[in-house]
Amino acid sequence: MPDVFPPDTVRCDACPVLCYIKRGHAGACDRYANVEGQLVRVDPHILLDRAKSQGTPLVPFLEREGDWDGKIMKGQETFVTAIGAGTTYPDYKPAPFIVSSEVEGVDMVTVVTEGIFSYCGVKLKIDTDRHLGPERNLVRAQGEPVGHVTTAEYGSQMLSLGGVHHLTGGSKSEGRVTCETLLDLCNGKEVELTIDDGASVRVAAGKPPVVNGQREERMRVGCGSATIGMFAKQWFGKVDDVVVVDDHITGVLSEHQAGKLLGVRETGIAIQGRRSTPGRYFQVAEPGTGWGGTNISDPLTILKPFKPKFAWPHLRLLMVSTTGEQFAYYELDETLRPVEKELPEALRESVGRIRENCEPALTTVLFMGGAGGSLRAGVTENPVKLTDSVKRKLTRVTCGGAPAYIWPGGGITFMVDVTRMPENAFGYVPTPALVAPIEFTLKKGDYAVLGGHVDYVRPLADVLKEKERQRQLVSHAQNPWPLKPHAGGSES
Amino acid sequence: MREPAFIRMLPDGRRLHLHDGPIDLIIEADGPPQAISSAYEAAARRFVSILDELCRELPLLRTRAEKHSTRPRGAIARHMFAAVEPYGEDCFITPMAAVAGSVAEEILESMVGAASLERTYVNNGGDIALHLADRHSYKVGMVERPDRPSLFGSLEITTADPVRGIATSGWRGRSFSLGIADAVTVLADSASSADAAATVIANAVNLPDHPGITRVPASEISPDSDLGDLLVTRSVEPLSQLEIDAALENGLRAATLLREKGLIHSAALCLQKRVRVLPPSHALPASLSTDRFLKCVVCTPDGSSGPSAPEIPAELEPIGRTNPHA
Numbered sequence: 151m152p153d154v155f156p157p158d159t160v161r162c163d164a165c166p167v168l169c170y171i172k173r174g175h176a177g178a179c180d181r182y183a184n185v186e187g188q189l190v191r192v193d194p195h196i197l198l199d200r201a202k203s204q205g206t207p208l209v210p211f212l213e214r215e216g217d218w219d220g221k222i223m224k225g226q227e228t229f230v231t232a233i234g235a236g237t238t239y240p241d242y243k244p245a246p247f248i249v250s251s252e253v254e255g256v257d258m259v260t261v262v263t264e265g266i267f268s269y270c271g272v273k274l275k276i277d278t279d280r281h282l283g284p285e286r287n288l289v290r291a292q293g294e295p296v297g298h299v300t301t302a303e304y305g306s307q308m309l310s311l312g313g314v315h316h317l318t319g320g321s322k323s324e325g326r327v328t329c330e331t332l333l334d335l336c337n338g339k340e341v342e343l344t345i346d347d348g349a350s351v352r353v354a355a356g357k358p359p360v361v362n363g364q365r366e367e368r369m370r371v372g373c374g375s376a377t378i379g380m381f382a383k384q385w386f387g388k389v390d391d392v393v394v395v396d397d398h399i400t401g402v403l404s405e406h407q408a409g410k411l412l413g414v415r416e417t418g419i420a421i422q423g424r425r426s427t428p429g430r431y432f433q434v435a436e437p438g439t440g441w442g443g444t445n446i447s448d449p450l451t452i453l454k455p456f457k458p459k460f461a462w463p464h465l466r467l468l469m470v471s472t473t474g475e476q477f478a479y480y481e482l483d484e485t486l487r488p489v490e491k492e493l494p495e496a497l498r499e500s501v502g503r504i505r506e507n508c509e510p511a512l513t514t515v516l517f518m519g520g521a522g523g524s525l526r527a528g529v530t531e532n533p534v535k536l537t538d539s540v541k542r543k544l545t546r547v548t549c550g551g552a553p554a555y556i557w558p559g560g561g562i563t564f565m566v567d568v569t570r571m572p573e574n575a576f577g578y579v580p581t582p583a584l585v586a587p588i589e590f591t592l593k594k595g596d597y598a599v600l601g602g603h604v605d606y607v608r609p610l611a612d613v614l615k616e617k618e619r620q621r622q623l624v625s626h627a628q629n630p631w632p633l634k635p636h637a638g639g640s641e642s
Numbered sequence: 643m644r645e646p647a648f649i650r651m652l653p654d655g656r657r658l659h660l661h662d663g664p665i666d667l668i669i670e671a672d673g674p675p676q677a678i679s680s681a682y683e684a685a686a687r688r689f690v691s692i693l694d695e696l697c698r699e700l701p702l703l704r705t706r707a708e709k710h711s712t713r714p715r716g717a718i719a720r721h722m723f724a725a726v727e728p729y730g731e732d733c734f735i736t737p738m739a740a741v742a743g744s745v746a747e748e749i750l751e752s753m754v755g756a757a758s759l760e761r762t763y764v765n766n767g768g769d770i771a772l773h774l775a776d777r778h779s780y781k782v783g784m785v786e787r788p789d790r791p792s793l794f795g796s797l798e799i800t801t802a803d804p805v806r807g808i809a810t811s812g813w814r815g816r817s818f819s820l821g822i823a824d825a826v827t828v829l830a831d832s833a834s835s836a837d838a839a840a841t842v843i844a845n846a847v848n849l850p851d852h853p854g855i856t857r858v859p860a861s862e863i864s865p866d867s868d869l870g871d872l873l874v875t876r877s878v879e880p881l882s883q884l885e886i887d888a889a890l891e892n893g894l895r896a897a898t899l900l901r902e903k904g905l906i907h908s909a910a911l912c913l914q915k916r917v918r919v920l921p922p923s924h925a926l927p928a929s930l931s932t933d934r935f936l937k938c939v940v941c942t943p944d945g946s947s948g949p950s951a952p953e954i955p956a957e958l959e960p961i962g963r964t965n966p967h968a
Contacts, residue, residue: 159865165693166693170866179664579647580646580686
């Protein structure tokens, strides 16, 4: 090997081949090149094109077709994401791309890097009222523990998956399966999970969950009691009593606080189950796939006989489930027995409205990671200043252009909705750890103040010249444009 | 900053993409799902240490292989040496001439050892190792120029064929060539043998001292090239039909010789749109045709392209680099 090279030869240390690269040439991998005496990464790299008409329905991330002549896109309309940017981690080196652009008259800098996250996981919100498993029980994928059940939230069950203890603290195969599960969930793929002493679920970001083989379609509008509260006024005068059948809390209009306030006449209706407070009943039946998550197919089975002391002939009764999917209308005959009749037009609307207010049941996947470590060194020589700048909302954090929510407190611990990121934005390394894109955007002046690698800032136009290595995507219509100045540091 | 090896499934959910430094592999296995996942896992496990293994012996691997040369020690390095050894006395060749094929072969072996697969290919930038069980087959298309893709031939390889390695070499590729072939595609027993042979035959497709050919010492472009100051082809002007035929004839002579020695089964040589095919030996039913159906496409290593194997599902996608992030 020659000892003396021309002064503009660089030695690449991105891999152990350690190529000597002459000016204007690329290394053996064709991914690193010597541009003007500087080692530059020239990988395919995702750029976001600002959605031309924000707010219009737009298929997210339509790939730009054919040739791009560089003219269509104004400089400030392109955002360089970290997807495909590579990383200089764990070295104290400037991030692979530090890009400057002028936006609305303000000089902005975006520091772009892929991060390797050992401290990371996903938070799953599964829209279902079904019992998935006891809190704290293990969640398994391929038999390996990958997380646990946390809480039930309003209409949803929460799971926490991943985290450093599953990734690197357990057995090798636990780490591998955890990494695989996180990667699949973050990249939008379906994953099958089983919960100890609980259900088996198939989940994918932005898709309805499948619980024990059954696909969830809609969330309930609220519990039976809440439904009474929401619709009492619309029912008042049109019907004498309403029972909202719900596995959790079945509500009864005439006994409920909302009915009392309106002056609904007492009907003496008697319901199976355990009365909690007036008009609210627990355990009217067993859990199941019938009315309101119970095992009921005939709602009259939860009613005890009407008593002549309170009830009267022709009393009008509506029974409806918390999703509005099941409903029945009755009038009492002379012997006070309910006789099913056609739902009157006046009540049809309220039943429709219950249905309308039931949102589609989805699984939400939030990636959560800590960027508090040496990744910060790619941004600034004094890492704590980056943390500080993010906290003060001078620096905005995005992941593949999607807004990240930054946790208050120490470090840069962030969460991001993976469905707002471009497809397949995540990768992994065998450590095991996830590779996720992260971009820090701030004003150029602020970047200098926090000790940024200002000598490595390249104008956007420069980066765009490498277009052969780049892929242009249209930004997600719901994401705030990451380069917009003064938009604050974190946004969810 | 040693970048870690990169492992991911491509968006089609079927192919595995392994990437480390200059190594870029596209892998697809067919078989029961459990077998595929075991095989992919084995491939990934074997893959992560390969580049470091090779680099430990890099100076030796960049040295001309001759009878009395020091033998490298690593498993892949030994395959590389063995693949180029038959040529060592007759021409300048280093084990690096077989690096891509040898890596593909090693990964394929790790997969086949881990699971029972119907068929598998490991494509390392156009140098491909194949596994075929039972009565399975692959259809392979050949591309002369990665920058302007068009098929100059295709073939089907079945279990009955002895072919388990395919490699392509040419001056437009990522590695240097001493010759002027746009692409020489070779079928051999193994990917490492095919790789070495493709290099040798592509070097032989040549018109010495032709003024229309620009040649530059390899070291001028790449200071640490294993070819040192040898002149490598940088551009070729349009040639006359006679010149093209003469150059291809030189290559065919070399290819014929290699087949007589049992080093290859067949070869297709392409220069400025003209294709010459070494007629298949009697043992090789695989024949070149213009079939348009393709399962996997061989392509010359692409000098101008990005990081990844220019493996092209032709007819399905426009040619281009396989974006590892796509």
